[in-house]
Amino acid sequence: MQLITFTIDGQSFAIESRYVIEVLPLVPHRQLPMLPDYVAGMFTYRGHLIPVVDLGIRLRGRPATRRLSTRIIVVHFTSTAGDNAPGRAVRVGLVAENVIATCHAEEADASYPALRLDNAPFLGGILRVRQATVHLLDVERLLPPEIVSGLFPDEPRRALP
Amino acid sequence: MTPDSGPRAFPVAGQPPLPIRTIPPPDCWRTIGVSGDRSCAELETFIHCRNCPVLAEAARTFFDRPAPDGYLENWTAILDAPEAPATTAATSMLLFRLGREWFALPAEVLVEVTSLRPLHRIPHRGAGVLEGLVNIRGQLRLCVSLRGILGLADLRASASGGDGDPGPPARLLVVESRAGAAEMWVFAVDQVAGVQRVERGALRSVPSTVSQSAARYSQTLFDWQGQAVGVLDDERLFADLRGMMAS
Numbered sequence: 309m310q311l312i313t314f315t316i317d318g319q320s321f322a323i324e325s326r327y328v329i330e331v332l333p334l335v336p337h338r339q340l341p342m343l344p345d346y347v348a349g350m351f352t353y354r355g356h357l358i359p360v361v362d363l364g365i366r367l368r369g370r371p372a373t374r375r376l377s378t379r380i381i382v383v384h385f386t387s388t389a390g391d392n393a394p395g396r397a398v399r400v401g402l403v404a405e406n407v408i409a410t411c412h413a414e415e416a417d418a419s420y421p422a423l424r425l426d427n428a429p430f431l432g433g434i435l436r437v438r439q440a441t442v443h444l445l446d447v448e449r450l451l452p453p454e455i456v457s458g459l460f461p462d463e464p465r466r467a468l469p
Numbered sequence: 470m471t472p473d474s475g476p477r478a479f480p481v482a483g484q485p486p487l488p489i490r491t492i493p494p495p496d497c498w499r500t501i502g503v504s505g506d507r508s509c510a511e512l513e514t515f516i517h518c519r520n521c522p523v524l525a526e527a528a529r530t531f532f533d534r535p536a537p538d539g540y541l542e543n544w545t546a547i548l549d550a551p552e553a554p555a556t557t558a559a560t561s562m563l564l565f566r567l568g569r570e571w572f573a574l575p576a577e578v579l580v581e582v583t584s585l586r587p588l589h590r591i592p593h594r595g596a597g598v599l600e601g602l603v604n605i606r607g608q609l610r611l612c613v614s615l616r617g618i619l620g621l622a623d624l625r626a627s628a629s630g631g632d633g634d635p636g637p638p639a640r641l642l643v644v645e646s647r648a649g650a651a652e653m654w655v656f657a658v659d660q661v662a663g664v665q666r667v668e669r670g671a672l673r674s675v676p677s678t679v680s681q682s683a684a685r686y687s688q689t690l691f692d693w694q695g696q697a698v699g700v701l702d703d704e705r706l707f708a709d710l711r712g713m714m715a716s
Contacts, residue, residue: 333536335545355551377532408529 309413314404317368320442327383327447359459360401372405379407385448387456411437558669564662571698576664578703580643615656646707
């Protein structure tokens with residue numbers, strides 16, 4: 309399992325690279341009113357508007373610093389949020405710091421199982437890779453179901469291949 | 470943008486300093502590494518600074534800076550463009566140079582690129598097109614002059630006149646007809662730039678000012694690194710070669 313690593317407020321985190329479509333520079337995005345702070349806004353991605361989530365705010369309550377290595381990771385996943393539909397293909401941009409490396413979970417020499425917290429269902433296992441610990445995040449649970457169904461109201465209902 | 474004198478340790482709020490900042494000197498690859506006097510003991514292990522984790526860490530700090538002017542605006546413009554339809558509209562081309570001109574052949578016809586080797590000339594044959602026979606993996610193949618076919622013979626004379634830097638090595642290209650007739654041809658080129666993907670949309674037609682013999686084989690052009698590259702029509706080329714050899 310390949311992971312793409314980044315930092316939030318100095319701490320290492322990772323998501324599985326199978327969710328990742330592309331990593332982009334932190335291009336300007338328009339803000340959305342009436343949404344939680346961590347939904348940073350919307351930006352034009354290859355001709356489509358997609359929402360951006362600031363992982364700095366989502367995880368630590370502080371926006372990611374604006375540097376060249378702070379990037380937007382465009383991820384896709386199938387959302388089952390909201391209704392009992394088979395699932396919708398959803399694309400979201402994740403803002404994170406130090407998006408400059410990947411690693412393999414198989415390299416981990418120690419691990420801690422995924423945390424089970426009701427207020428943070430996206431926190432996954434903790435791995436020790438190359439003398440550093442990295443906390444895995446579950447991309448599909450980063451956004452609460454009501455936010456996903458609110459952000460993607462008219463997405464055609466289709467499953468990802 | 471101001472020219473950087475090297476990677477700098479930008480302070481990062483709330484972040485522990487990276488290990489690089491504790492290892493003196495800060496730009497060791499310039500002082501004791503491959504760009505310096507090569508006195509670094511680690512070179513025994515890593516051979517070149519690019520394999521060394523110190524340089525890797527330093528390279529990471531290179532991104533700890535604000536985005537350069539215009540960079541994000543440029544990317545916004547790139548992302549405004551709709552997604553390119555998946556790859557069917559692209560084709561792979563082998564790029565090579567004859568004299569000063571660049572040409573491309575569809576990668577499907579390429580069998581191999583190989584080094585120059587002795588040529589066995591055949592007396593009384595070819596009239597400038599057939600150069601002779603070459604040994605390609607134990608088989609004698611017909612080696613032809615693509616310059617002669619394309620009418621570039623005079624260019625070769627002027628290009629080879631200046632001696633000095635020999636430049637990239639000349640190569641032999643082994644190509645095969647796509648028709649399945651199992652005919653192989655070999656010809657020499659001055660340089661090979663590898664196989665490149667070319668969007669079909671990037672192909673444009675040849676201006677009418679191009680000489681007749683070259684235009685016969687290349688109806689389309691595309692731009693590559695500021696050069697116009699002529700795409701050769703392999704079927705017409707092979708058909709004509711067949712005709713020339715039969716006569």
